[in-house]
Amino acid sequence: MHLNLFQPIAVGPFTLPHRVAMAPLTRSRAGQPGDVPTALNIEYYRQRAGAALIVTEATQISRQGQGYAWTPGIYSQDQVEGWREVADAVHDAGGVIFMQLWHVGRVSHPSFQPGGALPVAPSALPVPGKTFIVDENGQGVWGEIPVPQELTLEGIRAIVEDYRRAARNAMRAGMDGIEIHAGNGYLIDRFINSQSNQRQDTYGGHYRNRARLLFEVVQAVVDEVGANRVGVRLTPMGRFMGMGDDTPEETFGHIVEGLNKYELAYLHLVEPMMVGTVKDEQVDPRWDLIIRDLRNAWRGILILAGGYDARSAEEALANGRADLIAFGRPFIANPDLPRRLREGLPLNTPDPASFFGGDHRGYTDYPAHG
Template sequence: MTQHLFQPIALGPYTLPHRVAMAPLTRSRAGQPGDIPTRMNAEYYHQRASAALIITEATQISRQGQGYAWTPGIYNDEQVQAWRQISDRVHGAGGLIFMQLWHVGRVSHPSFQPDNALPVAPSALPVPGKTFIVDENGVGIWGDVPVPRALEAAEIAEIVRDYRTAARNAIRAGMDGVEIHAGNGYLLDQFINSNSNHRQDGYGGSIENRARLLLEVVAAVADEIGAEQVGVRLTPMGRFMGMGDESPEATFGYIVEELNRWKLAYLHLVEPAVVGTVKDENFDPRWDAIIGQLRRQWHGVLIIAGGYDPASAERALKDGRADIIAFGRPFLANPDLPRRIRQGLTLNTPDPATFFGGDERGYVDYPAYS
């Protein structure tokens, strides 16, 4: 039974026909040079337009914001026009699409940065992880992340402006809204978490200071395009890329209460059982308590992602754990996922070898059910 998954729901100014959303999935197939979406990318999203809501792959707001090979941008006119092809095709198929706005912060490499500079972060601390770079033969490989440099206060203000511009560009590109990516160990998450933010200025130390950058970004983006077209993604209790906070209940509880000041389209939480590309071996059992806390605190629509299948998604909605479930890998391999779930059809199995980079294989060649 999937009766809860197929109930309509209001999200900002939109009415969704059901509650099976497509989670943001980095696929590293943007056209080169320039990190510009292609017709193949447009076909990929068009195939999945039956999602209640598509949240695009993470899209960098600036060159500085890039951390992985072949990921798309939204900071120049050529990128905007290319994304317009995607939004037009999704809308033509009756779909709804929000763009996830991304600055990776320290999870980057000099090869992506202007003038081969070091990546930026709240604090100059080692990064326990790798990123997807291009070797001397043009092949994608996983490479070490260098110790970043700490941002100056004036640079932080410029990043807020970059988010504002990127949101405006997303709407110019025909998107129905944007999701601010403040999770998964990237820049905004790095400022939030006490493990990665050792600053002594107005952006570090207290919970209020560590949340300040996210709230400034939300204010700027909501002012630019309207709060009802803005979602925020958080990963409380996440450990990916060295994240961790000394008091996550207090930190994320404060953030959610502050986010309630805007009537945002939604809040999107990632369960830490699956974060990044591998199962989080440091899963913290306090997650169930903190999600219950944030669910009670949040006044709007709540989306949850993280390893759900149709049965567990239905249970989560029935139990009031969330309002919408975002599916990642099942949508990657099943372009017609809502139909398959509704009718109890067999699901295709995703191929991890084709997740990042490559051509049509493992991208637009997964068949609809026949």
């Protein structure tokens, strides 16, 4: 019996029927040219509308914000119209859908950038990782990331406005709300973490300065859509793409304290146990204490993601660790995941080879349970 996982809950203006959310999942299948959602994407999200809340794949706010091949945007009219069909399909199936907005920052490549420019970052530091690009034959491959250029103050202000415009476009597309991606080593997270932000101006140094961009983006998005339709995703203690903060308790404690003032729809935290985020030996032993401290400090709805199954999700809800649980890979392979968890049905196994790029195979052809 899942006494907590299938209880209704109020999130923003919505009453959700249960606590099984769909995590944002980059799948690299936007239509080309233009990185526009297509009928294939519409079907993918429609199949998963039984989630209590769908958070879309990360969606770039501008061309500069793109870092992976074939990911969708929300800055052109064609993209708005494509996403409107996705939102309509989810709503017709009874679902609720928030769009996750991102700017990847330095985790990019000149092939994505306007004019072939270098990607941008708070500081011009090397990136320990690769990104998913298109080779000369039109195939998706993992490519080296160059040292980025440091953002100017004018460039930072322009990005805040790009978030504002993207939020407006997402609502024009019929989305129910916005999730601001401020984790996983992308632009906002790079400003937050001391080891990736070596600026000496008002956006660097003390954690109050390093959190400034996040709060400016939150304010811009809240102004557009209303606080009760906005969530924020953070990855405290994350190590992806060379991340790290010298005082995470103080840094993320300050962020949660600041976010409380907005009365947002939710806060979404990614735990390092999430498969593929970090290796076991890289998990900071302070993580569990920090997540508990942030849980206690946060006055709103908390979503957790991090390799959960039905048992561990129920446990987290029962002991108050979270209010909803976001499932990632299980939703890739099981479009009817909430039903399977409720009824104790076996789960399909996801195929990692088809996670990024491709066609309907490994995307819309996973069967629902008979």
